[in-house]
Every structure is written in C-alpha cells, then in structure tokens.
Amino acid sequence: MTNSNGVLKGQVAVVTGASRGIGEAIAIRYAMEGAKVVVSARTVTQDEHYLPGTITDTANRINEAGGEAIAVKADLALEADRHGLVKAAEQAFGGVDILVNNAAITYFIPVVDFSEKRFHLMMDVQVWAPFELSQLVLSGMQERGQGWILNISSHAAIHPERGMPGHGGTVYGMCKAALERFTTGLAQEVFEDNIGVNVISPGLVATPGVMHHKLINESNKERVTPVEHMAEACLRLVHGDPRQITGRIDYADQVIEEFSLEPADLI
Numbered sequence: 329m330t331n332s333n334g335v336l337k338g339q340v341a342v343v344t345g346a347s348r349g350i351g352e353a354i355a356i357r358y359a360m361e362g363a364k365v366v367v368s369a370r371t372v373t374q375d376e377h378y379l380p381g382t383i384t385d386t387a388n389r390i391n392e393a394g395g396e397a398i399a400v401k402a403d404l405a406l407e408a409d410r411h412g413l414v415k416a417a418e419q420a421f422g423g424v425d426i427l428v429n430n431a432a433i434t435y436f437i438p439v440v441d442f443s444e445k446r447f448h449l450m451m452d453v454q455v456w457a458p459f460e461l462s463q464l465v466l467s468g469m470q471e472r473g474q475g476w477i478l479n480i481s482s483h484a485a486i487h488p489e490r491g492m493p494g495h496g497g498t499v500y501g502m503c504k505a506a507l508e509r510f511t512t513g514l515a516q517e518v519f520e521d522n523i524g525v526n527v528i529s530p531g532l533v534a535t536p537g538v539m540h541h542k543l544i545n546e547s548n549k550e551r552v553t554p555v556e557h558m559a560e561a562c563l564r565l566v567h568g569d570p571r572q573i574t575g576r577i578d579y580a581d582q583v584i585e586e587f588s589l590e591p592a593d594l595i
Contacts, residue, residue: 330395334361336569340421342413344404344461345431346379347371348381350480350530350558354428355386356594357559358566359395366424367429368402393595396421404457404545405449406430414464423468426566429507430480436496443454454503457512462525470521476566477513479527481550481577492536504529508577515575524570528578557584560591 341358343350368384374382383399390397399570400416401407414490417424433453435446462477469475484497485504508527515525531553561583565573584591 336361336363353559413515422445524574
C-alpha cells in the first residue's frame with residue numbers, strides 16, 4: 329500500500345508519459361511515498377494505442393492502493409494540452425511541487441530520410457514541451473520557495489563512437505542532448521530559488537516501447553535493468569535539499585550506487 333507519510337508527503341507531482349513503462353513506474357513510486365500524482369499521456373483507453381497501458385490504468389492502480397492520482401489526457405505537441413495539464417493539476421491538488429518530463433515520441437530513421445514533420449514533432453514533445461511545462465510551474469515553485477524538475481534523458485545524448493554503424497537515432501540523440509543542456513542551464517538559473525533541476529537516463533529497461541523498437545538484442549540483453557531501479561533513482565532526485573541535489577546529469581545505476589538505494593517493489 330502507499331505511505332501517506334512518506335518522503336513526498338503532501339507533494340503534488342506531474343509525470344508525463346505515464347501510461348506505461350518508466351513514466352508509469354515513476355508515478356507509482358512517488359505515490360507510494362505520499363505524493364498526489366497527476367499522470368499524463370495521450371492514451372486514456374486501451375483502444376487508443378497499440379502498446380499496452382493507459383493513464384487510466386496507472387491512476388487506478390495508485391488509487392486502489394490507497395494513494396491519490398488523477399489521469400489527464402495531454403498531447404504535448406499541442407500548446408492547449410500543455411497548459412491544460414498544469415491547470416488540471418492545480419485545480420485538482422494545488423500547486424505543482426514536482427515535474428517529471430518523461431514523455432517522448434521517437435522515430436528511428438536515418439537523417440537522409442527524416443521528414444520535417446517528424447523532426448518538429450520530436451522536438452516539440454521532447455524539448456519544447458519540457459521547456460514550456462517548466463515555465464508554467466516555476467512561478468508557483470518560486471512563490472513556495474522550493475520545487476523539483478526532473479527530465480528523463482537517454483544514453484543517446486552521448487556522442488556516438490566514430491566509425492560505428494548508426495541505427496537512425498541522430499534526431500533522438502539531438503533531442504536528449506538539448507534536454508540535458510536545458511537541465512543544467514535551468515538548474516543554474518533557479519538555484520537561489522531552492523529549486524532542484526536534474527536529468528537522468530535509465531540505462532536499458534525492457535519497457536513496451538523498447539521492445540517495440542527491438543532495442544534489446546543478444547549483444548546487450550545482459551545489461552537490461554528492472555524498471556524499479558529507474559523509479560527508485562528518480563525518487564531520490566526529487567527530495568532532500570534542492571541546493572545539494574541539482575544540476576546533475578545522472579544515470580540510474582550510478583544513483584542507486586551513490587545513495588546505496590534498495591529499489592522497492594512497485595504496488
């Protein structure tokens with residue numbers, strides 16, 4: 329069951345891309361520690377997406393375990409939905425204390441074949457949406473004197489090794505590299521406001537999306553880590569002293585080791 333007196337007691341958390349995979353796990357882990365969670369994605373009912381999982385499922389899972397959660401449908405490529413998400417969170421629970429920018433839309437296509445429409449869509453969802461959502465919640469965090477923003481990145485942000493064959497991930501890597509630079513810049517800007525801003529990459533987790541894109545193979549299957557490890561690391565980066573935990577570019581396994589964390593089973 330959830331612990332209403334956990335380390336996130338009384339906090340309001342918005343988690344995007346929370347219908348399945350990493351976003352779902354983060355939302356559940358935060359709820360287990362007492363946060364009121366707004367779970368957001370485009371998929372409300374299962375007939376709306378080919379991959380399993382919906383925000384309705386995630387919210388129900390939390391509420392049935394004694395937590396507090398609402399599901400808010402939002403296509404983060406749309407300005408109205410971005411603004412509507414923050415407004416819905418504030419109306420339901422009050423000001424947003426924690427923002428997790430996890431949502432992504434990804435196409436693995438070589439640059440020579442990449443369309444302008446898909447390029448802009450990826451940039452809108454993975455770069456502009458985290459930027460604008462941060463803008464929308466920052467004033468409230470500044471007024472309350474504390475807050476947390478956590479951006480979900482990927483090892484794709486790291487420059488690839490020269491001479492190795494590519495797999496169409498150039499635009500994805502661009503988005504994640506931009507997200508990481510945004511994170512460290514914003515962390516510097518709001519340091520005096522007691523707002524922690526961090527970015528974390530999960531490593532290789534067998535989420536529905538990863539399996540769909542066939543990103544796990546014989547050469548890397550030994551590196552697959554449970555989603556609970558990512559959720560635990562993401563929990564650690566949104567509580568404590570924001571001036572001590574900010575501006576970090578982290579990887580889940582490093583956070584687990586650094587803080588000697590024991591990943592909890594998800595409800």
